[in-house]
Amino acid sequence: xxxxxxxxxxxxxxxxxxxxxxxxxxxxxxxxxxxxxxxxxxxxxxxxxxxxxxxxxxxxxxxxxxxxxxxxxxxxxxxxxxxxxxxxxxxxxxxxxxxxxxxxxxxxxxxxxxxx
Amino acid sequence: xxxxxxxxxxxxxxxxxxxxxxxxxxxxxxxxxxxxxxxxxxxxxxxxxxxxxxxxxxxxxxxxxxxxxxxxxxxxxxxxxxxxxxxxxxxxxxxxxxxxxxxxxxxxxxxxxxxxxxxxxxxxxxxxxxxxxxxxxxxxxxxxxxxxxxxxxxxxxxxxxxxxxxxxxxxxxxxxxxxxxxxxxxxxxxxxxxxxxxxxxxxxxxxxxxxxxxxxxxxxxxxxxxxxxxxxxxxxxxxxxxxxxxxxxxxxxxxxxxxxxxxxxxxxxxxxxxxxxxxxxxxxxxxxxxxxxxxxxxxxxxxxxxxxxxxxxxxxxxxxxxxxxxxxxxxxxxxxxxxxxxxxxxxxxxxxxxxxxxxxxxxxxxxxxxxxxxxxxxxxxxxxxxxxxxxxxxxxxxxxxxxxxxxxxxxxxxxxxxxxxxxxxxxxxxxxxxxxxxxxxxxxxxxxxxxxxxxxxxxxxxxxxxxxxxxxxxxxxxxxxxxxxxxxxx
Numbered sequence: 001x002x003x004x005x006x007x008x009x010x011x012x013x014x015x016x017x018x019x020x021x022x023x024x025x026x027x028x029x030x031x032x033x034x035x036x037x038x039x040x041x042x043x044x045x046x047x048x049x050x051x052x053x054x055x056x057x058x059x060x061x062x063x064x065x066x067x068x069x070x071x072x073x074x075x076x077x078x079x080x081x082x083x084x085x086x087x088x089x090x091x092x093x094x095x096x097x098x099x100x101x102x103x104x105x106x107x108x109x110x111x112x113x114x115x116x
Numbered sequence: 117x118x119x120x121x122x123x124x125x126x127x128x129x130x131x132x133x134x135x136x137x138x139x140x141x142x143x144x145x146x147x148x149x150x151x152x153x154x155x156x157x158x159x160x161x162x163x164x165x166x167x168x169x170x171x172x173x174x175x176x177x178x179x180x181x182x183x184x185x186x187x188x189x190x191x192x193x194x195x196x197x198x199x200x201x202x203x204x205x206x207x208x209x210x211x212x213x214x215x216x217x218x219x220x221x222x223x224x225x226x227x228x229x230x231x232x233x234x235x236x237x238x239x240x241x242x243x244x245x246x247x248x249x250x251x252x253x254x255x256x257x258x259x260x261x262x263x264x265x266x267x268x269x270x271x272x273x274x275x276x277x278x279x280x281x282x283x284x285x286x287x288x289x290x291x292x293x294x295x296x297x298x299x300x301x302x303x304x305x306x307x308x309x310x311x312x313x314x315x316x317x318x319x320x321x322x323x324x325x326x327x328x329x330x331x332x333x334x335x336x337x338x339x340x341x342x343x344x345x346x347x348x349x350x351x352x353x354x355x356x357x358x359x360x361x362x363x364x365x366x367x368x369x370x371x372x373x374x375x376x377x378x379x380x381x382x383x384x385x386x387x388x389x390x391x392x393x394x395x396x397x398x399x400x401x402x403x404x405x406x407x408x409x410x411x412x413x414x415x416x417x418x419x420x421x422x423x424x425x426x427x428x429x430x431x432x433x434x435x436x437x438x439x440x441x442x443x444x445x446x447x448x449x450x451x452x453x454x455x456x457x458x459x460x461x462x463x464x465x466x467x468x469x470x471x472x473x474x475x476x477x478x479x480x481x482x483x484x485x486x487x488x489x490x491x492x493x494x495x496x497x498x499x500x501x502x503x504x505x506x507x508x509x510x511x512x513x514x515x516x517x518x519x520x521x522x523x524x525x526x527x528x529x530x531x532x533x534x535x536x537x538x539x540x541x542x543x544x545x546x547x548x549x550x551x552x553x554x555x556x557x558x559x560x561x562x563x564x565x566x567x568x569x570x571x572x573x574x575x576x577x578x579x580x581x582x583x584x585x586x587x588x589x590x591x592x593x594x595x596x597x598x599x600x601x602x603x604x605x606x
Contacts, residue, residue, distance in 0.1 A: 038154050038155065038233060039152055039153075039154040039155075039157060040154055041154035041155065041231075041232075041233060043233045043234060043235065044234040044235060044238050044239075044240065044330050045234075045235045045238065045330065046235055046238050046330055046331075046332045047329075047330065048332070049235055055446065056235065057235065057236040057359045057360065057445070057446055058233050058234070058235055058236065059233065059234070059236045059358070059359050060230070060231070060232070060233055061232045061233065061234045061239070062239075062356070062358070062390070063225065063229075063230065064388070065221075065223060068388075068468065068593050069388050069468065069470050069471075069495055069497075070388035070389050070390060070470065070471065071221075071223060071225075071512060072389075072390075072501075072503065072512075073388055073389030073390070073470050073471020073472055073473075073497055073500070074389060074392045074471050074472050074475070074499075074500035074518065075357070075389075075390050075391045075392065075472070076392065076500070076502070078443075078444075078445065079236060079359045079445060080233070
């Protein structure tokens with residue numbers, strides 16, 4: 001019962017966050033989390049991913065034809081989204097579609113201030 | 117618009133049943149895959165089959181879902197060595213009014229390649245979009261624009277900078293095109309190449325060294341106002357309908373509205389489309405509630421076998437509305453959109469203006485917003501498709517056409533500035549001007565739009581002679597490494 005209550009309190013205190021002072025280790029942790037969410041598929045991320053905002057958006061790479069035109073010019077499927085939250089002192093990446101949570105090692109994050 | 121997440125789209129498409137005869141023929145593969153699809157979370161559905169099975173699937177798929185199924189010529193499948201060879205002929209051979217192929221978008225790609233994901237807008241490269249004004253000798257390659265903070269921006273490889281050599285190979289007449297392509301379009305990060313470049317207006321080249329990196333594209337840039345005697349004109353460079361563009365266009369319109377603009381110029385000359393919902397959002401923000409009330413942004417029309425239901429996912433066919441709030445691509449869902457309530461919009465276009473970008477023009481026209489088009493003819497793609505995986509190949513065949521609130525969608529030859537045919541827009545044909553920055557009032561297309569706003573006249577042809585150094589034209593613009601063909605040629 002106590003464990004359940006503790007977990008609920010942790011969930012309740014989860015707030016949107018952004019990464020501060022990214023390091024090679026924190027970037028590797030973020031990349032590993034995203035890769036795990038997509039069953040091992042490698043997903044290129046920017047070095048400053050999640051440093052300015054709490055949402056990470058992943059979409060299909062923009063393939064283009066031989067004329068340089070985007071193949072899928074009318075994209076109808078939404079992207080995948082992740083939310084970084086600070087939960088009980090930990091930085092946790094949450095996959096919005098599945099609800100899966102990925103704690104990030106070696107990562108410092110701060111609550112996103114209102115208006116950021 | 118019913119949304120299907122990227123990761124589950126394929127599983128839905130490959131598992132739908134109903135009366136689609138093709139769905140029961142799929143996943144019977146000459147070389148079945150094994151394991152788990154990293155995107156769908158599910159095991160590959162492939163079972164052992166034959167090449168003939170794959171061809172039967174393609175024939176049934178085209179017969180049922182292809183927009184022009186009745187125009188596909190008879191073809192003996194046994195005459196084609198591969199499934200993709202067969203697919204290549206399963207399309208209409210008819211021509212458009214201008215003589216172009218009616219279907220220029222029939223395409224297939226390895227599924228593993230198609231399914232590659234990335235953080236939205238992140239691509240390996242230097243952060244410069246090259247415009248190839250001539251791809252064969254004497255070649256000419258210039259920068260069209262760059263991304264803020266990118267390796268190219270840090271080296272001042274800005275619009276109009278011409279590439280003279282790549283790793284010592286002459287761009288204009290060099291014979292080692294592989295070297296040129298490899299240097300201009302790095303395949304991954306941490307590739308270092310040396311360029312000799314010539315800045316606009318100078319005669320002495322300089323050397324720059326650029327190392328490729330994962331660069332984040334900024335799809336909406338250079339938002340500012342231009343003071344005129346008849347009020348402020350807003351300008352926005354809108355390069356891609358990426359998910360992050362939702363935030364970009366909302367922020368742009370919010371700022372321009374606060375600035376009290378009287379008119380707006382949207383520069384989509386290099387915008388090849390993407391999320392249709394973003395086009396709808398921007399159209400609504402330009403037109404406002406009154407102009408769009410009770411109207412749809414774009415209606416999807418499938419072939420005559422499917423007047424009511426989407427033949428791919430079985431859902432009822434419903435139009436894309438004018439979104440009055442954010443759909444939640446890169447902003448929170450449900451935020452009310454700001455509106456400019458304009459009766460007229462100036463749009464700068466090029467041959468790279470395609471698909472969802474063309475929908476922006478057409479959707480505005482459907483809402484009775486007058487579009488003034490300046491630039492060159494758009495690509496002509498009022499069509500779309502649901503990519504379909506079978507046995508490791510993803511097939512793209514045109515399945516629907518988009519029409520605006522007035523029922524118009526016949527622009528397969530593109531929108532021609534100033535043409536008088538049905539559905540065309542007033543405006544001016546003006547070459548792309550690489551001698552000036554995008555958003556500069558002296559840039560030929562923007563200058564023409566501003567002049568048209570004052571006098572409703574176009575610049576005379578001699579005006580193009582003012583473009584310095586021959587840096588005008590249309591060219592082909594390349595944004596990413598995902599190419600199937602070589603770009604510069606012998």
